[in-house]
Amino acid sequence: MKTVALSALLVLCTTAWAAPPTAAPGAGFVRLFDGKTFAGWKYPPEFEGHWIARDGVIRCDGRVPVKKGGERNLWTEKQYGDFVLVAEWRLPGEPRMMPMNVFSPDGHILRDENNQVVKREIPNAGDSGIYVRGDAKAQVNIWCQPMGSGDINSYHKDESLPLEIRKACMPKLNADSPLGQWNRFEITMVADRVSVVLNGQTVIDRAELPGVPERGPIALQNHGDPVEFRNLWINELD
Numbered sequence: 001m002k003t004v005a006l007s008a009l010l011v012l013c014t015t016a017w018a019a020p021p022t023a024a025p026g027a028g029f030v031r032l033f034d035g036k037t038f039a040g041w042k043y044p045p046e047f048e049g050h051w052i053a054r055d056g057v058i059r060c061d062g063r064v065p066v067k068k069g070g071e072r073n074l075w076t077e078k079q080y081g082d083f084v085l086v087a088e089w090r091l092p093g094e095p096r097m098m099p100m101n102v103f104s105p106d107g108h109i110l111r112d113e114n115n116q117v118v119k120r121e122i123p124n125a126g127d128s129g130i131y132v133r134g135d136a137k138a139q140v141n142i143w144c145q146p147m148g149s150g151d152i153n154s155y156h157k158d159e160s161l162p163l164e165i166r167k168a169c170m171p172k173l174n175a176d177s178p179l180g181q182w183n184r185f186e187i188t189m190v191a192d193r194v195s196v197v198l199n200g201q202t203v204i205d206r207a208e209l210p211g212v213p214e215r216g217p218i219a220l221q222n223h224g225d226p227v228e229f230r231n232l233w234i235n236e237l238d
Contacts, residue, residue, distance in 0.1 A: 107156025126225025134216025
């Protein structure tokens with residue numbers, strides 16, 4: 001545990017706020033984040049000092065003071081329909097060994113023969129995600145869990161949905177970088193289908209999201225843990 005924590009801390013100390021590459025990932029992509037300000041994002045006064053933009057990185061400390069009915073996630077002002085979103089992210093918090101739920105291939109929390117939840121102890125540095133189309137249910141998950149990031153959590157746990165839909169919202173593999181290092185999402189949203197490429201590996205392939213809105217803003221989630229984002233680009237397809 002000490003080795004894992006020290007390694008993550010060294011990465012954080014040497015690369016925090018490091019200026020990332022600035023080139024567009026391809027033709028048609030425009031910046032969602034200018035690297036210096038929150039232009040184009042909804043930024044209420046209570047975000048000050050908690051959501052911070054500096055040297056090409058958006059950092060959230062996870063401690064936004066939230067009043068009842070208030071907002072703690074960072075939402076774009078613009079709404080989007082079909083798009084390809086590129087976003088780099090990392091969880092910079094100090095990892096701690098924690099028992100985390102194991103999920104079955106059908107998207108449910110796995111239970112043993114005694115109906116006890118199956119857990120696996122792994123390093124945990126926090127939780128975040130990216131919401132698409134303005135819908136909290138349509139979240140591409142960022143989380144320390146045995147199956148890795150990229151799952152569409154609220155869909156694969158929805159027992160009212162058909163099995164094939166739930167299974168498609170589960171990652172095909174764990175493609176996360178080691179804790180403290182940067183990861184790269186490429187999220188493609190077309191009609192009610194989402195695909196997620198994580199660090200060059202397709203983890204979600206055209207999963208159906210029944211009921212997802214046709215258009216809506218994009219959000220970076222504050223789940224109460226430190227998280228960082230950089231290189232945010234979008235290519236609108238409609």
